[in-house]
Amino acid sequence: MSQTELERLRAEIEEQPDVVERLLDRQLGAVRDVARSIRQREPSAVVFVARGSSDNAAVYGRYLLEVCNRRLTSLAAPSGLTLYGRGPRLDRTVVIGVSQSGQGEDVIAYVREARSQGAATVAIVNDERSPLAESAESVLACLAGPEQSIPATKTVVAQMTLLAMLSSVLDEPASDAGALGGLAVALRAAVAQREAAARLARALAPRTVGSVIGRGFAFPPALEIALKFKETSYTRAEPFSAADFLHGPLALVEPNYSALLIDVGGRSSESALELLQAIRQRGGQAAMLRAGEIEPIADDVPNISLHAPIGEPFAPIVALVLGQLVAVELALALGLDPARPRGLRKVTSTR
Template sequence: MASWMRREAEEAPGVVERLLRENEGEVRGLAAFLKRRPPALVLTVARGSSDHAALYAKYLLEARRRWPVLSLAPSVLTLYRARLLLPYPALLLAYSQSGESPDVVETVRAYREAGVLTLALVNREESPLAQAAEVVLPLYAGEEKAVAATKSVLAMMAATAQLLAHLEEGLALREALLALPEALAQALAAEGGWDYLVGVEHLFVLGRGLVYPAALEAALKLKETAGLHAEGLSLAEFLHGPQALLEEGFPVLALVQKDEALEASLRVLEGLKAKGAHLLVLSPEPDALALAHDPLRLPVASAPELTPLLLLQAFYPMAEALARARGLDPDRPRHLAKVTRTR
């Protein structure tokens, strides 16, 4: 029987299709407001996988809108009782599957009281987070039974991309979003295997630019489900020290797409291969796959802003299969629960 993790990952195309349809009016109105009154600073607050969706928002909004984005440390407010002095207007994006973590809820409540426009991207519309925020974009992911979140993460990223699409003047991204559910379904047919990782204990997961948040998410899932010590890093940051750990055969999983970071990424991968790294490359790009010892071919690509979602859609079933191959239950990671409440 398929695990909940796999089944929920396979539900993502339908979730995203509904989300894009149901939130269209709200997102259009919010984008029009933000274009009239652009934020001097965007804040994000999230934990775990949701924070990877928040980092994806940082890359989108900084690279495409040139809006500065700051990730809040909730403990600054909840433990040190300090609230930042902000330029106005400001926008706070809160990402959560459950909407129940007290530190995220308290942060949203405090900054809303201070006059910040607060937007919750959350799966549970009746959650404390949804009640605390001024604007809510539901994820429509339904119940997630697997501890490791999949469809809700992709929904958060899709909702962020939808907002960007309505902030942009052109129609290219909006048109790409129309094809996103079908592209996600095609991504489930990614080709390749994880045999090399069945017997290892450590690896690096690398990405650059818009793909970096997906690399962090992939590393977290390999920790949670496959029991691997997977460290997610930027391809650029990897050169500033961590590559010293490389030795012959050390596994490196790279997520690569065709955008402004492609040429730099290929050069780094060539160097890592020369240093003895065993490269696993998940990508739709032939030049990247040609460098891999184990190519993991993504059968479809989209706009650069959306291909990170396709990479994760392909990755989740692969990670689930690797967990099983390592004798683990991907639905029941050790020491973890579905909802984590921190302050």
């Protein structure tokens, strides 16, 4: 086990409350400028383009913009443009490219094409001097500092925080994003949950973790937690929205199958509890990962639960941090090195 690399991964996870504080302190002006340009343009749609973890942050942005701001949002399939040389007409849209490194060739190509068609373009990047940052009109920088671990953590949380800030000020220009005030505190409480995460990981380790499931605002963290499980411990957990899980994959449930259900309070709680019953009735195992304004649950459910006074739209960021801790501890419980995923590089560039 590479102790130094594991320590670095843990340090990057623990830096996240500071990253969020920094963004709330320093980036509100830049976020307000982007919000103003979106309001002025009155776009027909907001289009996100991203890959990997950044795409999971983009899915979160979609829930925020559609539910909180009622803006039609699309997640781009960039291969139309990059493989076939033909993508959709984007002249009346706002296109937001999301990338940690700002190097992904297909994301850059999509943003460039959108800009040449007349779209308003925004880059959410950690590296402000990257080609993606240069290709977009506006840049929202993650200010996360260098991220050296291969599994991305703090850059994803920074992307999600910038999107939460954008949603907060989009329709209320005078807003100071005050609803996000408790986020850094909640993340400090989250990173202190290492022991609880280790307990949940020990409960999960003996079985096949087959899926990570969340509905509504709990779906984006389910996507990213499933990816962390793959990267850190080769756990083949597939992410599902609860609705899609019931349309087929429910057939997978048998006694050795376990699912991790994500609950971020509010409406997502009802769905998670319904699914808990459905999986148990079929003889499967369910564990829960919960953060936000949540109610207590029964003792016999393996769980990590962090009550934090933060509404359902922002609780996914807190849930994700708990999920990162569980992913690290699950790898350790399985005797694997979470910081050194085999075959992965830090920057993946897809043409």
